[in-house]
Amino acid sequence: MGGKSSNYDESKIKTLSSLEHIRLRSGMYIGRIGDGSNQNDGIYILLKEIIDNAVDEFIMGNGETIDIGVKDRRVRVRDYGRGIPLGKLVECVSIINTGAKYNDEVFQFSVGLNGVGTKAVNALSSYFKVITIRDGKCAEAVFERGILQSEKKGSVKTGIKNGTYVEFEPDTEVFGEYAFNMEFLEKRIWNYAYLNIGLTLNFNGRNFVSNNGLLDLLNKEIDENSIYPLGYYRGKQLEFSFTHTNDYGENYFSFVNGQYTSDGGTHLSAFKEGFLKGVNEFFQKNYKSEDIREGMTAAITVKVQAPVFESQTKNKLGNTDVRAWIVPETKAAIDDWLRRNNEAAKMLQEKIESNEKLRTELNSVKKEAKEAAKRISIRIPKLKDCKYHIQDGKKGEDSMIFITEGDSASGTMTHSRDANYQAIFSLSGKPENMYVRKQSDIYKNDELYQLMMALGIENDVANIKYSKIIIATDADNDGFHIRNLVLTFFLGFFEELVTTGRVFILETPLFRVRNKKENIYCYSIDERDKAQKQLGASSETTRFKGLGEISPSEFKDFISPDTIHLTPVEINQLKLVPPLLAFYMGKNTPERRAFIEKHLLSNADIDV
8 A cells, every 4th residue: 555544543533513513514504605696505595494494483373474684794584483482592593403393293394404404504603693582571592603602581572472583694704705695585585475375574674475376486487478377276285386388398496395496306206297197187198298298387386294305405305105195186186277277278288289299300300310420429529428427326416517619628628627527518619599499400400419418318308417517618709609509509498407507607717816936816807906916016917818728737726626616507587588588699689789889898898
């Protein structure tokens, strides 16, 4: 064995307290850290855990309003539920595995991290205050980074309602410099409103309330794009809304006990199966699943007494027992809705039969394309694949594919990447603009056909091979144009890749500022100016104009998991996609020309 190993004895074994463990291994509790620029960043998970507790109170019939305030970095949440028992306040917010959510009699459909959520928020906050009010009496505890600073008990004025008040500030020691994005917060608050009919959430002085649940959610998402009026069903533990549009692909908003499950899970699979059976029973047909689901948009929420999620951040349900009741209930609800909505039923049947016809046409094009592909090579020439994919379980959960442009950029990345989980697909130049093209046109375009095959999404987006799709183009006009063309391809035919948070933009440094001792990479002009000031007048500044200019040894830092800068491609509402694509990728309208002229930067603005 090469090298001298360090002594491994009793002194190397560490036992961490639960507080130390949360702070040292925060990712295990909240998924990711982040700076607030991604809606799954840790600061939003902290807020979610506190709101979840308040919503759980509402679900159990206690309190119809939740007050939420977020200003700068300080968060305040007040519910009007039962309040934490006064004598257990400190334990409930600071000692792991203490809480009522282990007791099914108290919380039937809880989503909070059982006995962990509030403690994680407390441990990861530089300031945390909790007040509980019960029947005229109150208790207060204040913490810093999970350590109790003060506690007191007393009485409240007559008329003050029962409930819990939590105030906290995420710790910059853990999260670094961060900022709350109000748009992300509003979307979360709306989801709480849609999933809890009758609950009013007062967020920064504005009321969020829904009277029609998931029907309201889908209405807001797709607006007037639906082929027929929205379908809706609400049972004791299952609620869903659905329609079809003329867009390609399918889109789902799925929830379990109020938790958004971006990767779906067993409840979503069971809903799709029940939908298929309900449609076929009503029409007395044997339509294929893909013909029924093409162009479908649906929202579904279920209540499950003991949910089992496939990750700590709860984005995929794993319970297999839910199929037994979701399939028959969905089937019966669909059959019943179609019987009561004859016109909508006719429109749905026309859509299914149109999908069937298009699929048959597409199959003949696919056959030709596959024959041509066989003649070229069994391999995909433009793909440098990685060893592990999503299908390989834990080994492939960090898998990613970089879509880049030209040989120099892909050459740099090939020498810098980790071939275990980082793949590269190289475009030869600008791909074809696929705006308002037919699905069969993909098979006539060699490059986009290869990209689709490389991703593994030809038959179903769920078969995607990589956890992240990263568009990595130069930070210049050509690079931005290629980025838009790739996004147009995804949004036009595989929108679900974007809506489920799979697509990202790789941010590479615009500048390098260095002196003899230190290199600083800068992602903005502000960062460059700070670095120049820090390293002094003798420093040298280089502007990177293309990925190919960066050496492989430098590039390794820009794509390694700890230092990679990724910007997620996110859509706030599905209805925004068609007008957005029409504006940027349609025929060159006078409006777009005027927009470009108004916002175009001169070389003087861009260059060093």
